[in-house]
Amino acid sequence: MFSFKLVLECSRLFTFLNLGIMLIQSTFPLLTVFLIKELIDAVTFAQSSQQGATGNYVVLLVVFTGLVFFLNALADAxxxxxxxVQRQQFFDFIFEKIHQKTTSVNIEFFENDEYYNLFSRTLNNADKRPLDIVNNTFSFFQNSISIISLGxxxxxxxxxxxxxxxxxxxxxxxxxxxxxxxLYQWYKSxxxxxRKIWDxxxxxxxxxxxxxxxxxxxSSFFRKVFSSLRNKIRTGFFNISRQNLFLEGGAQLFTVLAIFSVLGLVSVQAAQGAFTVGxxxxxxxxxxxxxSLFTELFRNAARVYEDSLYVVYMIDFLNLKNKIPENKDGLNFPSPIQKGIVFKNVSFxxxxxxxxxxxxxxxxIPSGSTIALVGANGSGKSTLIKLLCRLYEANSGEILIDGTNIKDFSEIELRKNISALFQNFCRYNLTASENIWFGDTQKPVFDAEIRNAAKKAKVHELLKGLSKGYGTVLGKIYEDSQEVSVGEWQKIALARAFYKDSQVIILDEPxxxxxxxxxxxxxxxxxEITKGKTSIMISHRLSTVKMADYIYVMEKERxxxxxxxxxxxxxxxxYHSMFHKQSETFFEKGLI
Ligand SMILES: Nc1ncnc2c1ncn2[C@@H]1O[C@H](COP(=O)(O)OP(=O)(O)OP(=O)(O)O)[C@@H](O)[C@H]1O
Ligand SMILES: [Mg+2]
Structure with a gap:
């Protein structure tokens, strides 16, 4: 039912058109058989009686039979x-659904093996299986009608x-x-x-x-891993196919024997004059x-059964429930933030x-202030800000903004008010302008604002000087694109964070x-840049951290x-000891 719903949702007109043609086509086998019988009988009769009038009837029958063959071919085409057309439409339709899902599931799904199994099974089967279920079900009914009429x-x-x-x-x-x-069991296991092969x-x-x-x-290490994995897959697949070949051969032999026994019996009866040649x-x-209709009918049933086994994955995938519920109707975000942000006994x-x-x-984090988080790798700094952005939910404790738990805000409102630069920022192979504008796509593209953000991130001169200025596609993979250095990418990502006019700004190792x-x-x-904003800065460089209003030092999750x-x-x-260790190095380099 799921597949029918999807296919109808995607293209109602074509589905019903298909159904109509199929119904008409289902009458053709009986019609063809009947017309040929009439034709042979008419010819035989004409031969024995040599009547001219029968000749016209023969021509008429030939024309009709030809017409049925032509209509059948037309229906097939x-x-x-x-x-x-449906395949193309369905591809776009289903990928829109998949992309909606992949972009709205909680981040934690991306860290879960089962999610990737489900995703990969969905991806491999999404664009064809539901449509095939519908078409094979139609063919099943078409063949059933033909069988009944011939029957x-x-x-x-x-x-x-x-x-x-x-x-x-x-x-x-x-x-x-x-x-x-x-095959299904083998595929599942x-x-x-x-997935490893594709990785x-x-x-x-x-x-x-x-x-x-x-x-x-x-290269040789990874090529070996690839070929040994492929070997495993190939061998398993061949084993099943080989077994199937023998069994199918046996079944075909049985079918042929049965048909020819029947034909033998009927021919003997005809020879004894039980009925005409026609x-x-x-x-x-x-x-x-x-x-052949029976064989086709069983094949349709087997395919519908097969496809429905795989479609279950899609149903599971599209029905994945987020653990952090989306709060669309939550409270509005305070504007401006009066008191600030408070983490209260948060554990995660x-x-x-x-x-x-x-x-x-x-x-x-009092409203309008800048706090800094410092501490060794793995001490929990990035985790803390991910909780503030509600990418994960705290196991206990509360995160409050002006006294309201962030769970109570509408998620859209919360995210609208927070701008962030994460450690693993993204590089889009698009124009420099777009890379910055992505900070807030709600805003119309204002070149002046984009430039202003770039100036704050000290990347304006670079972007201006690119072959097509801000319109230059960044990266290496497209013609006319221009690659920039890692640090320059980071500055562009920082400009993106500055471009968003949010009340809270988070910079993780900017x-x-x-x-x-x-x-x-x-x-x-x-x-000056963060004037009026509440900001959180994470940095290992204490020369930067120094300018924060207040500093929290983290060690081992605390x-x-x-x-x-x-x-x-x-x-x-x-902090004292960290600062002095860094100062020594920087003093030596004359940087502070
Ligand atoms: N996605 C994740 N799944 C499971 N554990 C994680 C994940 N991300 C981080 N951790 C663990 O949580 C702890 C805190 O990580 P976090 O990224 O917050 O550290 P950090 O202080 O930002 O470190 P760094 O200075 O290296 O950026 C680490 O022990 C890490 O192993
Ligand atoms: Mg970190």
Whole structure:
């Protein structure tokens, strides 16, 4: 039903058109058989009586038979055309649905093996299976109608012939059903291997890996992994196919024996004068057509069964429920934020991990202030801001903005008011302008604003100087595109974060790839850029952190120190020692 609903939703007109043609076509086999019988009888009669009048009837019959053949061919061609159009339409339709899902599921799904299995099974089967279910069901009914009409004819000869024909096709149906089940079980148990194959293929073909592939000579290792995985898949597939070949051969032999026994019997009866040559021809055609219709009918059933096994994955995928419920009708975000942001005893472990990533975190970010988070790798800094953006939900404790739990805000409102630059920022192979405008696509493209954001991130001069200025496509993969350096990409991503006129701005390691001079230039003006905004900055560079109003030091999932730069230096704790270790290096380089 799911497939029918989807296909109808996608193209109602073509589906009904297909159904109509199929109904008309289902009468053709009986019509053809009948016309040929009439034709042979008329010819035989004309031969014996030599009457001219019968000649006209023969011509008329030939014309009619030809017309039925032509209409049948026309119907085939039309259905083929409809199928092609439907395939294209359905592809777009289903991918729109898949993309809606992939862009709205909670981030934690992307860290879950089962999600990837489900996703990969959906992706491999999405564009064809539902449509095939509908078409094979139609064909099933078409063949059923044809069989019933031909069946009445065959039963008029002898009912047992009809039963024998159905039985003759049965073993083939069983073999197909068995093969479907085997392939499905095998597919289900090998999805992970198939995924690995495509992951390894990615490593072998993607530009991202190309440098290390050569530098560390990794190609033969990954090629071996690829070929051994393929070997496993291929062998399993061949085994099933081989078994199927033998069984199908046996079933076909059975079918042929059954048909020819029936034909033998009917021919003997005709020879004994039980009926005319025309009637004999009609039965031969009906029997031959009948068996191929039965075979086709079982094949349709097997395919519908097969496709519905795979469509279950799509249903599961499209019905995935987010663990963090979308709160569309929640409260509006305070504008402006009066008091600020408060983390109250927040603890969190990542899904599928028993280890705590945040342990009883409490901190305050007064409205309009800048706080900094510092601490060793893995201490939980990025996790903390992901919770604030509601990419994950805290296991316990509360995150409040002006006293309201962020769960109570509408998600759209919350995200609209937060701008962020994450450590793993994205690089879009699009124009420089678009890369910045993506910070807030709700705003119409204002070149002046885009330039202004670029100026704040100290990347304006670079972008202006590109071959097509801000209109230059960035990256290397398209003609006319221009690649920029890692630090320059980071500046563009920072401009994107600045472009969004949000009340809260979060910067996670915004300058990790920047040269110290640019970093200094940007953060010298940071107060001015973030004027009126509440900002959170994460950085390992304490020269940047220094300008924050308040600093929280994290260690092993907890906040261990907090205070202003001066207070923390005086207290002689972790911050003090971190600062002095960095200062030594930077003093040596003459940077501070
Ligand atoms: N997606 C994830 N799934 C499971 N565990 C994670 C995930 N991301 C981070 N962790 C774990 O959570 C802990 C905190 O990670 P987090 O990324 O917050 O550290 P961080 O302080 O930002 O480190 P860095 O300075 O390296 O950016 C780490 O122990 C890490 O292993
Ligand atoms: Mg981090």
């Amino acid at each position: 039309s259905r083929n055309y409809i199928l092609q 009445i004819l065959i039963i008029s000869l002898h009912w047992a012939i009809f039963v024998l024909l159905a039985l003759a096709a049965l073993p083939l149906g069983y073999v197909q059903w068995r093969n479907t089940n085997k 090998h999805t992970r291997d198939e 390894v293929n990615d490593v072998l073909t993607n530009a991202y890996f190309a440098t290390e592939m050569r530098l560390f000579d990794l 009637v004999l021809a009609m039965f031969i055609l009906a029997i031959q057509k009948g068996i 472990s990542y899904p599928n991990s028993s280890k705590k990533a945040l342990d009883n975190i409490s901190l305050e 300058s990790s790839a920047m040269d110290p001079e640019t970093e200094y230039e940007i953060f010298k003006l940071f107060k 906040i261990v120190e907090s205070g202003t730069h001066e207070q923390l230096l005086k207290s002689g704790g972790i």
